Amino acid sequence: MDLHRLEIDLLLAIGDGREYETSELTKKTNMSEDAVVKAAFWLEEKGLAKVREETQEFVELTEEGKKVAKHGLAERVILEKLKDGALTTSELGLPPAVVNFALGWLKKKNWAELKKKDGEMLLEITKEGKTALEKKGEDELAIERLAEGNVSAEEIGDIVPTLQSRQLVEKTTKTERWVQATKEGLAAASEDHETKEERVQTHHIRSGGWKNVEYRKYDVTASAPQAMMAKLHPIQVVIDRVRQIFIEMGFSERKGPMVESSFWTFDALFQPQDHPARDLADTFFMASPEKSELPEVAKKVKAAHEHGCCGSLGWGYDWEEDIARQPVLRTHTTAVSARTLSQEEAPLKMFCIDKAFRNETLDYKHLMELYQIEGIVFDKDVTFKHLLGYLKEFYRKMGFEKVRFRPAYFPYTEMSVEPEVWYEPRKSWIELGGAGIFRPEVVEPLTGKDYPVLAWGLGLGRLVMLIYELDDIRVPYRNDLAWLRGVKLWQ
Numbered sequence: 260m261d262l263h264r265l266e267i268d269l270l271l272a273i274g275d276g277r278e279y280e281t282s283e284l285t286k287k288t289n290m291s292e293d294a295v296v297k298a299a300f301w302l303e304e305k306g307l308a309k310v311r312e313e314t315q316e317f318v319e320l321t322e323e324g325k326k327v328a329k330h331g332l333a334e335r336v337i338l339e340k341l342k343d344g345a346l347t348t349s350e351l352g353l354p355p356a357v358v359n360f361a362l363g364w365l366k367k368k369n370w371a372e373l374k375k376k377d378g379e380m381l382l383e384i385t386k387e388g389k390t391a392l393e394k395k396g397e398d399e400l401a402i403e404r405l406a407e408g409n410v411s412a413e414e415i416g417d418i419v420p421t422l423q424s425r426q427l428v429e430k431t432t433k434t435e436r437w438v439q440a441t442k443e444g445l446a447a448a449s450e451d452h453e454t455k456e457e458r459v460q461t462h463h464i465r466s467g468g469w470k471n472v473e474y475r476k477y478d479v480t481a482s483a484p485q486a487m488m489a490k491l492h493p494i495q496v497v498i499d500r501v502r503q504i505f506i507e508m509g510f511s512e513r514k515g516p517m518v519e520s521s522f523w524t525f526d527a528l529f530q531p532q533d534h535p536a537r538d539l540a541d542t543f544f545m546a547s548p549e550k551s552e553l554p555e556v557a558k559k560v561k562a563a564h565e566h567g568c569c570g571s572l573g574w575g576y577d578w579e580e581d582i583a584r585q586p587v588l589r590t591h592t593t594a595v596s597a598r599t600l601s602q603e604e605a606p607l608k609m610f611c612i613d614k615a616f617r618n619e620t621l622d623y624k625h626l627m628e629l630y631q632i633e634g635i636v637f638d639k640d641v642t643f644k645h646l647l648g649y650l651k652e653f654y655r656k657m658g659f660e661k662v663r664f665r666p667a668y669f670p671y672t673e674m675s676v677e678p679e680v681w682y683e684p685r686k687s688w689i690e691l692g693g694a695g696i697f698r699p700e701v702v703e704p705l706t707g708k709d710y711p712v713l714a715w716g717l718g719l720g721r722l723v724m725l726i727y728e729l730d731d732i733r734v735p736y737r738n739d740l741a742w743l744r745g746v747k748l749w750q
């Protein structure tokens with residue numbers, strides 16, 4: 260049989276058939292305890308030895324428990340002081356925290372009676388207290404025993420929980436193992452064991468000597484400890500892929516502030532100032548900063564809202580600068596698209612993957628912080644068909660072959676659609692966000708151009724749920740190590 264050096268040594272040590280405790284074997288073989296245990300289990304797997312385990316619970320004193328073992332329980336210290344007559348709490352001469360704590364136990368053990376005297380507590384020893392002066396309690400006896408060394412939990416018995424609740428003791432476990440050779444093991448022990456090489460050495464390769472060396476075979480089916488390698492967060496993997504897809508399609512990434520003005524979040528997107536989406540119910544308004552800056556184009560946006568532009572009549576109300584200057588946590592990353600449009604020239608293909616915030620009630624499919632995948636294409640001759648093509652291509656590259664579009668409404672697009680993908684495991688269409696062509700009332704004030712702008716804002720959370728087959732969107736955010744370690748990263 261092909262045995263490891265450690266296995267051979269151990270087998271020889273138990274070759275007389277006796278059962279040995281692992282610590283005995285450590286001495287006998289000069290191997291570490293770890294190596295003995297490892298080799299014992301290997302031998303057991305090969306049927307050459309039997310390993311017997313016994314786990315025992317021990318109780319040991321905590322640091323606090325050791326102090327008590329030296330100075331006595333707080334209630335004992337006070338009891339001793341009450342021997343010669345009643346004392347008020349201040350006459351005890353002990354720190355108030357200690358006194359307060361001990362009072363509870365004095366009462367519980369019925370060692371002292373508490374009376375009020377001049378706004379203070381007077382402590383008087385009881386009959387039980389006097390008896391206790393002569394005789395230690397069960398808890399105190401246990402502490403004395405423990406001070407001499409660890410004791411098994413059974414020996415101490417019922418008092419353990421009480422001592423544990425006072426944080427005087429803690430439980431530890433110790434596993435003892437005994438190893439004994441089986442019949443096959445005994446036979447193997449008496450065989451000759453020429454040791455084979457464990458691993459390929461550099462000099463074997465250099466000299467070509469490996470051709471003549473006999474190496475020990477590896478047992479690739481042997482159990483090994485689970486390797487916990489560093490890995491990316493499952494959501495990061497999805498984000499990275501989305502980013503890569505848009506870069507492949509010729510887009511470049513932009514960022515914008517999370518604390519954003521109402522102007523870029525709503526006004527620049529031609530949402531009237533009394534639009535319900537601005538409601539406190541959906542939007543987190545910021546107390547600080549107090550006011551946001553407005554850009555130059557605010558004048559043109561104001562004009563578009565009040566009396567329109569580019570053939571539109573506008574909303575016909577008085578646009579207020581103060582409302583546009585209210586800072587919010589951006590409710591969508593479309594604010595980044597609006598900013599970018601006002602700063603850059605056509606042709607432009609940009610995307611943004613980032614967080615948006617909404618005042619949602621947290622549940623299995625809603626978070627208050629959500630990742631959005633935003634994108635725009637700003638160019639002279641792009642059309643609605645291109646928009647559908649980009650979305651279809653994006654989802655196809657994400658692994659969703661079947662995509663369909665439902666007509667939709669957004670205040671800043673015309674036409675508008677909601678893309679949906681087919682999710683085979685649930686046999687249903689899943690809605691994934693919004694898209695459309697920005698209205699001229701959005702584009703013209705920001706860019707001075709009457710080009711179409713294809714735009715989308717897609718949810719990332721839903722995609723993450725579909726990819727990792729989650730039925731609760733909160734799962735990846737729980738920092739649940741067991742889940743994070745176990746989850747198979749998407750690729």
Ligand code: PHE
Pocket residue numbers: 590591592593669672692693694695714715716717
């Ligand atoms: N901003 C919209 C949302 O958050 C999505 C969207 C973006 C719709 C761009 C149309 C165009 O739901």
